[in-house]
Amino acid sequence: MHLHKYEKIWLTFGIGSLVVFLLILGYGAFWKGTHPQSHGVTIDPNNIQAYEDFKPENLGLTKVDDNQYVVNLIASAFNYDFGKDDDGAPVKHIRIPAGSNVLFQVTTPDVVHGFNVAGTNVNMMVEPGYISQLETVLKKPGIYTIVCNEYCGVGHHMMYATLEVYE
Amino acid sequence: MGLKQTEAVTSIGTYPISKKDAKLYMSFMYVAFISLFIGGLMGLLQTLVRSGKLTLPAGIGYYQILTVHGVILGLVLTTFFIIGFQFSFISKSVGISNKQRKYAWLSFWVMLIGTIMTATTILLGKASVLYTFYTPLKAHPVFYIGLALVIVGSWIAGFVNWHQLYSWKKQHPGEKSPLPAFMVTINMIMWFIASLGVAVSVLFLILPWSLGYTATVNVLLTRTLFWYFGHPLVYFWLLPAYMAWYTIIPKIIGGKIFSDSLARMSFILLLFFSIPVGFHHQLTEPGIEPMWKFIQVTLTMMVVIPTLMTAFSLFATFEITGRKKGYTSLFGWFKKLPWKDVRFLAPFIGMLFFIPGGAGGIINASHQLNSVIHNTIWVTGHFHLTVAASVLLTFFGISYWLLPHLTGRKLTPQINKLGIIQTYIWTIGMTIMSTAMHIQGLLGGPRRSNFSEYGGTDQAHEWIWYQLAQAVGGTILFIGIILMVYIFIKLTFLAPKGIEEYPLAEEEVDAQPTPAWFDNWKLWIGITVALILFAYSMPVMDMIQNSPPGSPPFTWPIGNN
Amino acid sequence: MATKINKQKHVENETSNLKGTLISVMVLGMIILISWFGVFALFLSR
Numbered sequence: 001m002h003l004h005k006y007e008k009i010w011l012t013f014g015i016g017s018l019v020v021f022l023l024i025l026g027y028g029a030f031w032k033g034t035h036p037q038s039h040g041v042t043i044d045p046n047n048i049q050a051y052e053d054f055k056p057e058n059l060g061l062t063k064v065d066d067n068q069y070v071v072n073l074i075a076s077a078f079n080y081d082f083g084k085d086d087d088g089a090p091v092k093h094i095r096i097p098a099g100s101n102v103l104f105q106v107t108t109p110d111v112v113h114g115f116n117v118a119g120t121n122v123n124m125m126v127e128p129g130y131i132s133q134l135e136t137v138l139k140k141p142g143i144y145t146i147v148c149n150e151y152c153g154v155g156h157h158m159m160y161a162t163l164e165v166y167e
Numbered sequence: 168m169g170l171k172q173t174e175a176v177t178s179i180g181t182y183p184i185s186k187k188d189a190k191l192y193m194s195f196m197y198v199a200f201i202s203l204f205i206g207g208l209m210g211l212l213q214t215l216v217r218s219g220k221l222t223l224p225a226g227i228g229y230y231q232i233l234t235v236h237g238v239i240l241g242l243v244l245t246t247f248f249i250i251g252f253q254f255s256f257i258s259k260s261v262g263i264s265n266k267q268r269k270y271a272w273l274s275f276w277v278m279l280i281g282t283i284m285t286a287t288t289i290l291l292g293k294a295s296v297l298y299t300f301y302t303p304l305k306a307h308p309v310f311y312i313g314l315a316l317v318i319v320g321s322w323i324a325g326f327v328n329w330h331q332l333y334s335w336k337k338q339h340p341g342e343k344s345p346l347p348a349f350m351v352t353i354n355m356i357m358w359f360i361a362s363l364g365v366a367v368s369v370l371f372l373i374l375p376w377s378l379g380y381t382a383t384v385n386v387l388l389t390r391t392l393f394w395y396f397g398h399p400l401v402y403f404w405l406l407p408a409y410m411a412w413y414t415i416i417p418k419i420i421g422g423k424i425f426s427d428s429l430a431r432m433s434f435i436l437l438l439f440f441s442i443p444v445g446f447h448h449q450l451t452e453p454g455i456e457p458m459w460k461f462i463q464v465t466l467t468m469m470v471v472i473p474t475l476m477t478a479f480s481l482f483a484t485f486e487i488t489g490r491k492k493g494y495t496s497l498f499g500w501f502k503k504l505p506w507k508d509v510r511f512l513a514p515f516i517g518m519l520f521f522i523p524g525g526a527g528g529i530i531n532a533s534h535q536l537n538s539v540i541h542n543t544i545w546v547t548g549h550f551h552l553t554v555a556a557s558v559l560l561t562f563f564g565i566s567y568w569l570l571p572h573l574t575g576r577k578l579t580p581q582i583n584k585l586g587i588i589q590t591y592i593w594t595i596g597m598t599i600m601s602t603a604m605h606i607q608g609l610l611g612g613p614r615r616s617n618f619s620e621y622g623g624t625d626q627a628h629e630w631i632w633y634q635l636a637q638a639v640g641g642t643i644l645f646i647g648i649i650l651m652v653y654i655f656i657k658l659t660f661l662a663p664k665g666i667e668e669y670p671l672a673e674e675e676v677d678a679q680p681t682p683a684w685f686d687n688w689k690l691w692i693g694i695t696v697a698l699i700l701f702a703y704s705m706p707v708m709d710m711i712q713n714s715p716p717g718s719p720p721f722t723w724p725i726g727n728n
Numbered sequence: 729m730a731t732k733i734n735k736q737k738h739v740e741n742e743t744s745n746l747k748g749t750l751i752s753v754m755v756l757g758m759i760i761l762i763s764w765f766g767v768f769a770l771f772l773s774r
Contacts, residue, residue: 001428002679006750007479013757014475018468018529021764025534026461034535035457036450042715077724092622111721112301112386114542118611118626121774123451123538127386128303129715130453139774145624149542149613151297153304153724154228157619478756482749490745497748522756526763533764539771609770 037124037134045109045128048074053105053131059083060091067100075106075113075126078155080146095164098141106132114149117163125150138165182262184255184669189573191268193659194275195251196570198282199244200655206240207648209233214600214641218634219618228726229617230295237298238289241400243282245554246317248562249407250274250324253351255569256410257328259669260345261335267327274323281316284309295725297615299397300373302389305720308377311369318362325355343681346414346427347671353434354406356692360699361399361442368392376720383717387454388710394445395703402441402470404554406434408561411514412481415565418672419511420504422488425480427674427681433473433480435685438695440470443702447532451541459706460534466702467532474525481518509586510567510578510670516594517560524552527605542615545608548601556597560590563651568667570658577665582657589654592647600640607633 003011028034048054053072060083062070071094074081082091096102106115106126113126117138124132148159184192209232215221216229223229254263254271263271287309288294294306300314332348344352368389376384413430417423424430446463449455489500505511527549530536540546567586571578578586608614612630621627722728 001432001682002426003429004479004483004746006746007476007483010479010750010753010757011472011475013754015472017757017761018471021529021533022465022468024768025464025536029457029461029534036460036535036538037453038455038457038460039453040456040713041453042713044716045718046716077721111304111718111724112390114613116542116611116613118613119774120611121535121538121771123541125449125452125542127390127453128718129386132453143624143626145611145621145626147611147613147616147621149616151230151301151615153721154230154295154726155724156230156615157617157621160619160621162622162624475753479749479753482752483746486746486749497751500748522759523763526760529760530764530767533768536767536771539767539774609767 037132039131039133041131041133042129043107043131045107048107048109051107051131054107056083061094061096067097069096069100069102070105071096071102072105073115075108075115075148075159076110077113077153078148078159080115080148080159080161082161091161093162093164095166096138098165098167099137099139101135101137103135104133111152112150113152113159114147116147116149118145118147120144123149138163141165141167182259184259184573187268188255188258188263189575191271191275192251192255192569193573195247195254196566196573196655196659198279199248199251200652202239202244202247203648204652206236206244207645209236209239211641211645214634214638217616217618218638219631220635220638226292228292228295230297230615230725231289231292233615234289234295234297235286238285241298241554242314242317245404245558246321247278249354249403250278250321252407252562252565252569253328253354253410254324255573255669256347256407257331257351259671260347261331263327263331264334267331267334270323270327274320274327276320277323278317278320281313281318281320283313284316285313288313293727299393301393302373302376302384302386303718303721304725305377305722306725308374311374311377315366315369315374318366321362322359325359328352328355343683344686346424346430347410349431349685350406350410350413350434352688353438353691354403354410356688356695357399357406357438357441358403360692360695361396361403364392365396368396383719385710385714386718387452387714388707390449390452391445391455391703391707391710394448395442396445397448398445399441401550401554402437404558406437408514408517408558409434409437409477411561411565412477412518414672415670416481416511416514416672417484417488418670419508420485420488422484422491422672423675423678424672425484425487427678428685429476429480431681431685433476435691436473436476437470438691439698440466440473442695443698444470444532446702446706447537450534450537454710455706456709459702463702464532464534466698468529471525471529474521507583507587509583509590510564512587513564513567513590514561516590517557517564520552520556520560520594520597524549524557527552540608542613543608544604544612544614547614548604548608551597551601551604556593556601560593563589563593566655566658568670570655571662571665571667572669574659574662575664575666576658576662577667578658579662582654582662585650585654585657589647589650592643592650596640596643596647598640600637600644603633603636603640607637 043051059072085091108126108128115126116123126132144163146161212232288307294310296304296306328351375381444463444467446460447467486500494500
C-alpha cells in the first residue's frame with residue numbers, strides 16, 4: 001500500500017498529537033491523581049441509611065479539619081438532600097471557604113442522577129448501588145449552581161441547590 | 168485485452184437498478200423522510216420550550232417529545248436511510264437476486280413494525296425514558312420489544328448484504344470485492360457485533376425485568392452494554408457518509424478515487440476501534456476502574472487515525488482533480504470546485520462541520536477532561552455537529568441524486584437551487600444552535616433538561632440567553648426541514664421524468680492494484696473480537712461479580728403509576 | 729528502464745501537486761490542538 005510523502009508527514013503529526021494528549025492525560029491521571037471519579041464502593045440502594053455517612057444527621061457540610069470539609073448528600077427524584085438546618089428546614093445552600101479541600105460523597109436510593117457543581121470539575125454520575133466520591137479544591141469565590149445533569153424523570157430540571165465559595 | 172482489464176479493475180457500479188429494486192430502496196427513504204419531519208418538529212418544540220417562551224399544551228411532556236426526537240432521529244431516520252442507501256450502494260456493485268430482495272423486504276417490515284410499536288408507547292406517554300433508556304427507569308415492555316425488532320430487522324439487512332457479496336465472489340473467483348460492497352460489509356459487521364450488546368441487554372436483562380419476571384436489574388451492566396453499542400452506533404451513522412465522501416464525491420467533481428487501498432484501510436481501522444471504546448461515555452461513573460477507563464480512552468484515540476487518513480484523502484481528491492483541470496496555483500483547485508452543484512455542496516459543508524465535530528470528540532473522550540463537559544449541553548452541541556450536520560448534510564447530498572435515480576426523474580436546476588438554499592439554511596441554523604450549546608456547556612448548562620431557572624442563580628440566568636440562541640437556531644433548522652421535505656416530495660413525485668446518474672467514481676487507470684489481503688474477513692473479525700474481549704472482559708466480570716444489590720423498576724419518575 | 733523513469737516523474741509530480749492538501753490538513757490539525765489545549769486550560773483553571 002502506497003502512502004504519499006505528505007500523508008506520512010500528516011499522519012506522523014496527527015498521531016504524534018494524539019500521543020501527546022495521552023501523555024498529558026496519563027501524567028495527570030496516574031501521577032497527579034486527577035482520574036475522573038472511579039471510587040467503586042458499593043452500597044445497598046434500599047438501605048442507604050445503614051451507611052454511616054448517609055445517616056440523616058451526617059448529611060450536608062461537615063468541617064473535619066482545618067481547611068478540610070466533607071459534603072454528604074443523597075440525590076433522589078427530584079431532590080438533593082443536604083440534611084436540615086437548626087430550624088428544621090431543608091438545606092439548599094452550602095458555604096465553603098475558598099481554597100479549602102472538599103470531599104463530595106453522593107448516593108441515590110432510586111434512579112440514576114447527575115451531580116454537577118456547574119462551572120467546576122465536580123461532575124459525577126450518581127448510580128443506585130454506588131457511592132460517588134470526588135475530592136477537590138474550590139479556588140474561585142462565587143455562587144455555583146448544583147444541577148442534576150442526568151435525566152431522572154419529569155422533575156429532573158427542578159433538582160438543584162447552590163454552593164457558595166467565599167473568601 | 169488491455170482495455171478489457173482496465174474495465175474490470177475500474178468499473179465498480181455495473182449493475183443497473185431495476186424498478187423492483189427501486190421500490191424497495193424508496194420504501195426505506197419514505198420512512199426516513201417522514202421521520203425527519205416528525206423528529207425535526209419535536210426538536211423545534213424543545214428549543215422553544217427551553218427558551219422559556221413556550222409551554223406545551225396540557226398532557227404533552229417535554230421529556231416525552233425529547234424521547235421522540237432522540238428515538239426517531241437517532242435510531243429511525245438514520246437506520247432506515249442507511250439500510251436503504253446501503254442496499255442501493257452494494258447492489259450497484261455486486262447486484263441483488265430476487266431471493267435476496269425478498270429478504271430485504273422482510274428486513275424493512277420487521278424494522279417498520281418495531282418502529283411503530285416503540286413509537287406508540289412513547290406517544291401514549293408510557294416510555295419517556297429518552298433514547299438511552301437507562302435503567303432503573305422503566306418504560307412499557309413494548310417499547311423495548313419494538314427497539315429489539317428494529318435491530319433484528321437491520322440484522323436481516325446485514326445478512327442479505329453479506330450474502331450479496333458472497334454470491335458475487337462465487338461468480339468472480341479471485342477478484343477483489345468491489346469497494347462499495349467492501350464498505351457496506353464492514354459497516355454491517357461493525358453494526359452486528361455492536362448491536363449484539365444492546366440486544367443482550369434488552370432481551371436478557373431489561374425485558375424480563377420490565378415484564379416482572381426478574382425483580383431487579385444490574386444498572387451498571389445495562390449502561391455498559393448500552394455504550395458498548397452506543398459508540399459504534401455513531402460510527403454506523405458516519406460510515407455511510409464516508410462511503411459517499413470516498414466514492415461518490417470524486418465522481419461529482421469530475422475526478423477519480425484517490426486510493427482504493429487507503430479507503431479500505433480506514434474502514435478496517437474503523438471496524439477495529441469503534442467498538443472497544445464505550446467507556447469514554449462512562450468516564451464519570453463510580454463503578455468502573457480508572458485503569459480500564461484509560462485503556463479505552465487510548466483505544467478511542469486510535470479510532471481518530473482513520474479519520475485523519477480520510478481528511479487527507481478528501482483534500483487530495485479535490486486538489487488532484489483541480490490540478491488535472493489545469494489549476495496550478497496553491498489553492499486555485501479549491502475555488503473551482505463545483506460549488507453550484509448541491510450534490511457536492513451539501514456533503515462538502517458536512518465535511519467542514521466534521522472538523523469542529525471531530526476536535527470536540529477528542530476532547531470529550533479525554534479521560535479527566537470529560538468532567539469539564541460531561542452531560543452538559545456541550546455534548547448535545549457536539550453530536551449535532553457530527554450526526555445532524557456532517558452525516559445528515561451528506562445524506563441530503565445523497566438524496567438529491569438517489570431519489571430521482573430511483574423514481575426515474577431528474578434533479579432540475581430549480582430543485583438544485585432549492586437544495587443549495589436548504590444547505591445554507593441548515594449551515595446557518597446549525598452553526599447558531601451548536602455554537603450556543605457548546606458555550607453554554609462550558610459554562611455548566613446541563614443537557615436533556617426542561618426550562619428551569621434553578622432557583623434564580625446568576626449562572627442559570629446566563630444560560631437562558633444561550634437557550635434563546637438555540638431556539639433561534641432551532642427555528643431556522645426547522646425551516647430547513649420543511650424545505651427538505653418539499654424537495655423530497657418534488658424529487659419523488661413531481662420532477663420531470665428522466666435519467667439521473669448514480670455517481671460512482673472509478674479508480675485511476677494506472678492506480679496501484681489493491682492487495683488481495685484486504686478480503687481477509689476472518690482476520691478482520693478476529694482482531695475486532697480480540698480487541699473487544701481485551702477492553703471489556705475484565706471490567707464486565709468485575710461489574711457482575713462485585714455488583715451491588717440490583718434495582719427494582721421505577722415508573723413514577725417518568726409520570727406513570 | 730523506461731518505466732523506471734516514468735515512475736520517478738510520477739512521484740515528483742505528486743509531491744509538488746499536493747501542497748494545498750498538506751496545508752489544509754495542517755490547518756485542521758491546528759484546530760484540533762488549539763481546542764484541546766483550550767479545554768485543558770479550562771480544566772486546570774477550575
